[in-house]
Amino acid sequence: MTLRIIATGGTFDKHYNELNGTLGFADSHLPEAIARSRMTVDATLEQLPLLDSLDMRDADRARVLASCRAAADKAIVIIHGTDTMRETAAVLGAAALDQTIVLTGAMIPYEIANSDALFNLGFACGVAQVLPAGVYVAMNAQVFPWDNVQKNRAAGVFQTL
Amino acid sequence: MTLRIIATGGTFDKHYNELNGTLGFADSHLPEAIARSRMTVDATLEQLPLLDSLDMRDADRARVLASCRAAADKAIVIIHGTDTMRETAAVLGAAALDQTIVLTGAMIPYEIANSDALFNLGFACGVAQVLPAGVYVAMNAQVFPWDNVQKNRAAGVFQTL
Amino acid sequence: MTLRIIATGGTFDKHYNELNGTLGFADSHLPEAIARSRMTVDATLEQLPLLDSLDMRDADRARVLASCRAAADKAIVIIHGTDTMRETAAVLGAAALDQTIVLTGAMIPYEIANSDALFNLGFACGVAQVLPAGVYVAMNAQVFPWDNVQKNRAAGVFQTL
Amino acid sequence: MTLRIIATGGTFDKHYNELNGTLGFADSHLPEAIARSRMTVDATLEQLPLLDSLDMRDADRARVLASCRAAADKAIVIIHGTDTMRETAAVLGAAALDQTIVLTGAMIPYEIANSDALFNLGFACGVAQVLPAGVYVAMNAQVFPWDNVQKNRAAGVFQTL
Numbered sequence: 314m315t316l317r318i319i320a321t322g323g324t325f326d327k328h329y330n331e332l333n334g335t336l337g338f339a340d341s342h343l344p345e346a347i348a349r350s351r352m353t354v355d356a357t358l359e360q361l362p363l364l365d366s367l368d369m370r371d372a373d374r375a376r377v378l379a380s381c382r383a384a385a386d387k388a389i390v391i392i393h394g395t396d397t398m399r400e401t402a403a404v405l406g407a408a409a410l411d412q413t414i415v416l417t418g419a420m421i422p423y424e425i426a427n428s429d430a431l432f433n434l435g436f437a438c439g440v441a442q443v444l445p446a447g448v449y450v451a452m453n454a455q456v457f458p459w460d461n462v463q464k465n466r467a468a469g470v471f472q473t474l
Numbered sequence: 475m476t477l478r479i480i481a482t483g484g485t486f487d488k489h490y491n492e493l494n495g496t497l498g499f500a501d502s503h504l505p506e507a508i509a510r511s512r513m514t515v516d517a518t519l520e521q522l523p524l525l526d527s528l529d530m531r532d533a534d535r536a537r538v539l540a541s542c543r544a545a546a547d548k549a550i551v552i553i554h555g556t557d558t559m560r561e562t563a564a565v566l567g568a569a570a571l572d573q574t575i576v577l578t579g580a581m582i583p584y585e586i587a588n589s590d591a592l593f594n595l596g597f598a599c600g601v602a603q604v605l606p607a608g609v610y611v612a613m614n615a616q617v618f619p620w621d622n623v624q625k626n627r628a629a630g631v632f633q634t635l
Numbered sequence: 636m637t638l639r640i641i642a643t644g645g646t647f648d649k650h651y652n653e654l655n656g657t658l659g660f661a662d663s664h665l666p667e668a669i670a671r672s673r674m675t676v677d678a679t680l681e682q683l684p685l686l687d688s689l690d691m692r693d694a695d696r697a698r699v700l701a702s703c704r705a706a707a708d709k710a711i712v713i714i715h716g717t718d719t720m721r722e723t724a725a726v727l728g729a730a731a732l733d734q735t736i737v738l739t740g741a742m743i744p745y746e747i748a749n750s751d752a753l754f755n756l757g758f759a760c761g762v763a764q765v766l767p768a769g770v771y772v773a774m775n776a777q778v779f780p781w782d783n784v785q786k787n788r789a790a791g792v793f794q795t796l
Numbered sequence: 797m798t799l800r801i802i803a804t805g806g807t808f809d810k811h812y813n814e815l816n817g818t819l820g821f822a823d824s825h826l827p828e829a830i831a832r833s834r835m836t837v838d839a840t841l842e843q844l845p846l847l848d849s850l851d852m853r854d855a856d857r858a859r860v861l862a863s864c865r866a867a868a869d870k871a872i873v874i875i876h877g878t879d880t881m882r883e884t885a886a887v888l889g890a891a892a893l894d895q896t897i898v899l900t901g902a903m904i905p906y907e908i909a910n911s912d913a914l915f916n917l918g919f920a921c922g923v924a925q926v927l928p929a930g931v932y933v934a935m936n937a938q939v940f941p942w943d944n945v946q947k948n949r950a951a952g953v954f955q956t957l
Contacts, residue, residue, distance in 0.1 A: 324656060327656075329658075329743055329744070329747050331742040331743050332788070332789070332791045334646060334649075336651075336656070420653040421651055422651070424747055425651045425746055425747050425748070426746040466654070467654070
């Protein structure tokens with residue numbers, strides 16, 4: 314079993330820019346988070362352009378799909394913004410690849426106190442190795458099939474349709 | 475699907491006592507870690523006496539087994555010290571309960587920088603909901619069956635026999 | 636010697652709102668930071684409206700001055716946004732009160748990794764008790780007189796004129 | 797004004813060794829803490845052997861004194877264990893150097909949640925630049941003269957005699 318972790322940005326990887334006081338993207342936190350997990354599973358980190366998921370276009374989702382297709386790994390975790398996680402999951406789900414693909418992200422950036430990022434990464438790395446082939450969203454310690462999930466923006470949680 | 479999280483102590487829950495400069499146990503960090511995960515799955519935290527797993531005796535393992543037996547939950551995560559995680563897993567494995575029981579812990583306490591605790595909690599909460607009934611150890615982003623796992627103390631990682 | 640700490644907002648106290656992904660203000664971090672310092676000096680925390688210092692108007696600065704005037708404490712620390720720290724310092728300096736007033740803040744919010752907030756709070760609480768009466772800005776481990784300080788926005792540091 | 801920061805160990809710099817579960821010394825946290833402070837004052841970090849202050853012998857205190865004597869800096873901060881901070885302060889105080897020497901430390905290691913280390917470092921870096929020549933202990937947001945300070949071990953705070 315090998316594991317591929319694909320970074321695409323989202324809240325998980327937002328970074329505070331102290332010069333202008335905004336949250337944006339710099340280096341991914343995934344290398345640090347992965348080292349911190351002490352994972353001994355054979356894992357590869359693939360870093361795609363880091364985007365706010367509200368800025369993701371069709372071409373960006375196609376690139377995520379291409380990365381999955383090109384990967385020999387049966388287990389894939391995708392770190393993604395929460396706002397359009399469902400849309401990317403739908404693109405991947407429609408492709409019906411013979412891999413277990415789990416999208417996750419965070420409600421609070423990895424570098425901010427009280428973040429769920431590391432929990433979610435662990436959760437996704439676990440279920441990606443155990444679930445049958447398919448595309449899933451893993452948030453709030455739950456696994457959702459790609460075609461039955463939505464973000465409840467008012468509550469800040471994921472739920473079924 | 476409901477989830478039970480059983481706290482038994484171990485490095486995960488070690489707390490720095492500033493009056494005497496030692497690491498021991500006070501309140502569990504699990505309530506904070508669970509809140510931080512934003513889990514919406516129906517989860518119950520059960521706190522047993524918090525022990526260094528080197529101090530765990532047969533009666534302590536029997537108590538963990540009793541908690542599993544008494545639980546209606548099909549998915550159980552046990553937070554446990556790493557040094558004798560395998561021994562407790564063996565006691566639970568021999569009981570052959572119809573539940574998915576996942577033991578995890580941490581190499582660095584939750585409250586110390588660079589801790590793997592939150593990752594491991596997420597990983598265990600994920601696989602506990604997805605694996606078939608049985609007893610497993612989840613560390614280093616890997617799932618080990620209870621009867622084929624050991625801690626490599628020199629390297630600080632878990633591996634098969 | 637008594638110490639007054641006046642919270643007025645600024646980057647120090649910015650809080651990540653997970654529902655809309657923005658940094659704003661909620662409860663001040665000062666109570667936590669003060670508890671963490673284990674200060675035994677007789678200190679009072681006074682919380683004024685928490686503002687981004689770019690949003691501070693004359694009336695807001697007048698309120699800060701009024702708080703200083705009303706205080707019996709000889710040592711005062713003001714937590715303030717960095718962008719207009721100099722302007723508020725000038726208002727306080729012109730009043731020529733018989734108190735030692737030290738303005739400080741942070742380049743990275745208290746709740747974000749790598750924050751300078753706690754260091755700056757400690758620095759300011761120290762020099763406020765030791766410097767002669769006057770108004771000072773304390774940032775980057777330096778003390779600046781109120782009428783000879785500016786923020787170098789490009790470099791993200793404070794310096795003399 | 798130049799500042800010298802001398803690391804001698806103590807709780808401030810304790811590091812959790814995940815292989816044996818104990819707190820000891822590895823690399824000092826001072827480089828990270830100093831970077832985090834964004835200090836622009838001309839500062840030099842001098843790292844002496846990192847010791848638990850209960851293990852400090854006369855020769856160790858003599859080495860700290862020698863470092864102060866050899867320094868051209870007028871402001872010196874010494875990071876020290878709390879248990880014998882007073883004893884080292886007495887050795888330095890008796891030498892009556894023409895420098896401002898401030899000893900500080902931490903009740904909780906820098907790398908552990910809720911640590912006072914960064915606050916204390918900031919406090920000491922501030923008062924070391926402002927106080928007249930002499931030897932001081934700075935803990936709990938208070939400045940104590942070297943010959944009128946003691947650690948109240950039961951309460952975990954410093955106080956006058």
